[in-house]
Amino acid sequence: MTDISSRKADHIELALQSTHQAPQGSGFDRLRFEPIPLPQMALEDIDLSTSFLGTQVSAPFLIGAMTGGCDNGELINQHLAEAAEACNIPMALGSQRASLEEGMPQNVRRWAPNATVLANLGATQLQQHGLDLAQRAVDSVHANALVIHLNPLQELIQPNGDRDWNLVLEAIQDCAAKLSVPVIVKEVGSGIGPTSAKKLMDAGVKWIEVAGRGGTSWASIELARNGSAREREIAAPFIDWGMDTVELLPAVHSACPSMALIGSGGVRHGLDVARCIRLGAKMAALAQPFLAPALESTESVVEKIEVLQEQLRWAMFLTGSQNLSALGNAALQEKYLG
Numbered sequence: 125m126t127d128i129s130s131r132k133a134d135h136i137e138l139a140l141q142s143t144h145q146a147p148q149g150s151g152f153d154r155l156r157f158e159p160i161p162l163p164q165m166a167l168e169d170i171d172l173s174t175s176f177l178g179t180q181v182s183a184p185f186l187i188g189a190m191t192g193g194c195d196n197g198e199l200i201n202q203h204l205a206e207a208a209e210a211c212n213i214p215m216a217l218g219s220q221r222a223s224l225e226e227g228m229p230q231n232v233r234r235w236a237p238n239a240t241v242l243a244n245l246g247a248t249q250l251q252q253h254g255l256d257l258a259q260r261a262v263d264s265v266h267a268n269a270l271v272i273h274l275n276p277l278q279e280l281i282q283p284n285g286d287r288d289w290n291l292v293l294e295a296i297q298d299c300a301a302k303l304s305v306p307v308i309v310k311e312v313g314s315g316i317g318p319t320s321a322k323k324l325m326d327a328g329v330k331w332i333e334v335a336g337r338g339g340t341s342w343a344s345i346e347l348a349r350n351g352s353a354r355e356r357e358i359a360a361p362f363i364d365w366g367m368d369t370v371e372l373l374p375a376v377h378s379a380c381p382s383m384a385l386i387g388s389g390g391v392r393h394g395l396d397v398a399r400c401i402r403l404g405a406k407m408a409a410l411a412q413p414f415l416a417p418a419l420e421s422t423e424s425v426v427e428k429i430e431v432l433q434e435q436l437r438w439a440m441f442l443t444g445s446q447n448l449s450a451l452g453n454a455a456l457q458e459k460y461l462g
């Protein structure tokens with residue numbers, strides 16, 4: 125096993141443990157819809173479908189980026205990709221850095237020839253290897269977009285992580301201007317706030333996945349892997365670093381109204397997906413909730429997607445929302461307005 129593939133195997137094992145979820149929870153429960161006990165529609169008439177990157181998908185959520193490039197990473201990706209194809213739900217790949225560096229085959233299109241597939245690279249790799257690496261990541265899987273992840277805290281805690289972020293924004297700007305597909309910029313669980321969103325907007329980025337605090341805590345995962353007492357002491361106060369997704373979405377939406385948003389970080393069921401849509405997101409993304417089903421089988425991932433779809437349908441029924449644009453304006457409990 126290489127260093128990268130053993131790190132990724134650790135990540136999968138640790139991400140499955142509830143101790144590495146955000147200690148204070150996601151805060152999504154603070155957002156309450158006004159119950160509408162007169163839905164005035166039939167449940168079966170509710171339309172969950174939406175357009176994402178120019179393609180009609182069956183529901184407004186995607187399988188969030190998770191890792192490949194380790195022994196069982198390939199099987200995880202096969203199960204996720206086959207389910208994405210069967211359910212017409214988009215799928216984001218985990219970082220392709222290791223597999224591109226090691227010349228490993230990129231098999232996702234064998235399992236998901238028609239699904240919307242998002243390529244993935246870390247922002248600091250782009251700083252080092254530029255547009256060429258980005259285009260290779262996209263071309264190798266015929267991706268519909270490139271996801272660039274920002275993970276400065278994770279890099280600080282990770283032994284030998286990247287600490288020079290001087291040219292990251294320029295690299296993102298270059299990709300947004302010259303890549304053959306759209307660029308989506310995401311965090312990994314601490315969130316992208318209005319200040320950075322404005323910079324990304326000025327750099328030409330049209331999509332942000334907020335990936336806020338509330339779900340998988342990468343600080344917690346990397347701390348569990350870091351054996352240095354000194355580094356652990358430095359990192360300890362940052363274990364719960366970041367802002368909640370439920371606060372970031374409205375903040376970024378009002379700072380950058382033209383930016384298309386994906387709500388993620390702590391989204392755990394279809395009611396949370398509905399909350400993201402109500403807060404201005406076009407889509408939501410879930411990563412960790414798909415990990416256990418993906419280790420099991422394609423059928424388990426399909427089952428998970430169907431449960432999420434049904435939960436979203438119930439949320440729409442109970443808020444009197446026949447489609448997603450109605451859900452985006454659904455009534456909230458009064459204290460959340462304004």
Ligand SMILES: Cc1cc2nc3c(=O)[nH]c(=O)nc-3n(C[C@H](O)[C@H](O)[C@H](O)COP(=O)(O)O)c2cc1C
Pocket residue numbers: 135136139188189190191192217218219244271272273310311312313335338339340388389390391409410411412413415
């Ligand atoms: C096992 C695992 C591996 C991940 N690997 C990546 C990755 O390679 N690239 C990336 O952008 N995000 C990666 N993430 C972060 C997720 O995409 C997501 O932003 C984060 O986990 C928060 O969402 P969640 O609370 O739904 O898990 C990974 C998450 C998990 C659980």
